[in-house]
Amino acid sequence: MTATTPPPGSRLHRALADAPGDRLVYDLAGVEAAYANLVRELPGVSVRFAMKACPVDEVLTCLARRGSGVDAASPQEIAHALRTGVPVERVHYGNTIKSDRDIAHAHRLGVRDFATDSLEDVEAIAAHAPGARVFCRLATDGKGALWGLSHKFGCSAGDAVRVLERARDLGLTPSGLSVHVGSQQMTAEAWDDACDRLADVLTALDRRGILLDHINLGGGLPAAGYLDQWGTPLEPPLDEIFAAVRQGMRRLTRVAGRRLAFLIEPGRHLVADHGAIRAHVLRLTSRERQDGARAHWLYLSCGKFNGLYEMDALQYRLVFPTHLGADAVSAVVAGPTCDSDDAYSHDHGLVEVPGAVASGDPVWILASGAYATSYMTRGFNGFSPLPLVCLPSDRVPPPRRPERIDDVTACAGGPR
Structure with a gap:
């Protein structure tokens, strides 16, 4: 199923027509529908909404009620997410750039899952968040995305092995790997390439006795309603992208030879077209x-x-x-x-x-x-x-049980 922008006559359009002055309007029912479509397309995947895309209380609350967690980039974002009802076990510190003080603050707030991409950062996590779980972000080339994100974040495959070995030596739990294929990624091939990189590192870590429990497929899922710089509609191949992600999950599970949990960090994909x-x-x-x-x-x-x-x-x-x-x-x-x-x-x-x-x-x-x-x-x-x-949305959220990464199992081969 391909995401679409709200049609003429929708609730969002009616609200714009009725507005007496300038304002930004979000249709929470549309956001929830986008979330429901995502979890149908990727069954078993746990969602961590990239809250930087829309740090709006009502949006965070409605997604949390549906079962979403949050990818937070600072202690302030973590505290914001918790105030809006996101359970702390569904919050991870997804920023690889953080000070000693910020690591300690996040740990005091109850966060136990931290992204990393360098030896210096993982040593700081061990010092200020002892016993934490860490997942290492791999670099990607960002090809096919409007914003490639290929320089500031992520490390090489060799560094990822060294970082997670060091995490183990320091008493942390080396728990996962993550990627980000670039924001508003317009190709399915980007996820194929990312899964190739992930598979190579999984294999190298297995040889060293480091058995990860999850893979974070990161952000990059595109919105459907944009125009490019020349005014031509951007038409992301969402069906192909979802198929590539499902295929990648099956492949990574085979490479690991065990059950893996899978996370994904959508941002604009859930909110752009509904605001x-x-x-x-x-x-x-x-x-x-x-x-x-x-x-x-x-x-x-x-x-x-x-x-x-x-x-x-x-x-x-x-x-x-x-x-x-x-x-x-x-x-x-x-x-x-x-x-x-x-x-x-x-x-x-x-x-x-x-x-x-x-x-x-x-x-x-x-x-x-x-x-x-x-x-x-x-x-x-x-x-x-x-x-x-x-x-507001009049949808009644389904019941959700408490969630931790280590008890979320990806059903990568399940129905669409």
Whole structure:
């Protein structure tokens, strides 16, 4: 089953139409439906929502009630997750970059699962979170993703073996391996390659008597509703991606020769398409460029610093509800601030916008639910953060038993 953006007439669209002013709207029922689809596609996989994508209380609570845990990157995120009802046994410290103080703080909060990718970090974990479980992040090349994440995080296969051997020597539990194939990954092959890397390290560790109990397949699952920098719809092959993940899980289980638990860390995949912004037009202008050509600029009340941070790498879908079907002009779309980076590309990022649009007209910015709140400034140039509205879900969550990694078994060969 392929994820889709909310259709016209959906709850999200109705909320945008009814909004009396600018705001960011989340449809919690849509978020829950995306989660339900994910666990159907990957049966037996335990979800750790990458909360940096949407640290909104209502979103965290609704996912926790469905059984999701959290991938947290700081003690502050850990505490936030716990306040919203996420059980501590479903929280791991997924950031490989952390100070001694942060490790100790997370340990005091009850977290026992820590990511690592270096000898220095694993030694700090042993000193400040004695007895903890550690999983080592492998580097990937990030090919096929909008954001490759190939430099700052992850280590080589050889380093992974050395790090987990050192963890064992220091009294920690070397518990797993993780990867991240890059954010908004658009290919199934990326997961095939990641599983190749994981299989090689699993085999090397087995030879050294280190028997891991889980594999963390990380983030990267794409959202469906984006446009690329040129305005072409991005169409991620989700069915192929899910099939590659299931096949990779079966392969890794065979390589290990024992039952493994599997985790995954979706972020934008669960929230991007179920959040949208109601903004308004500031002005449509026409100016002569230095080369003599004329250019249209559409200035909106929302831009890079108050909800649309990822406009450097993609275009958001714009709907002008009071000008549907109107004659259009090609324009550079920009936010309201006095900052030249607050705009789509001046060359290839032109957008067809209604030529008759006027100051104050509403505009809906779809598929903007990921990272909208995370990257929003407190008020750069005096433009305040957007008010937040969550449309409640009437779904009744199924009962869930307490969960730990070591008692989650992946049913990788089960039904889709």
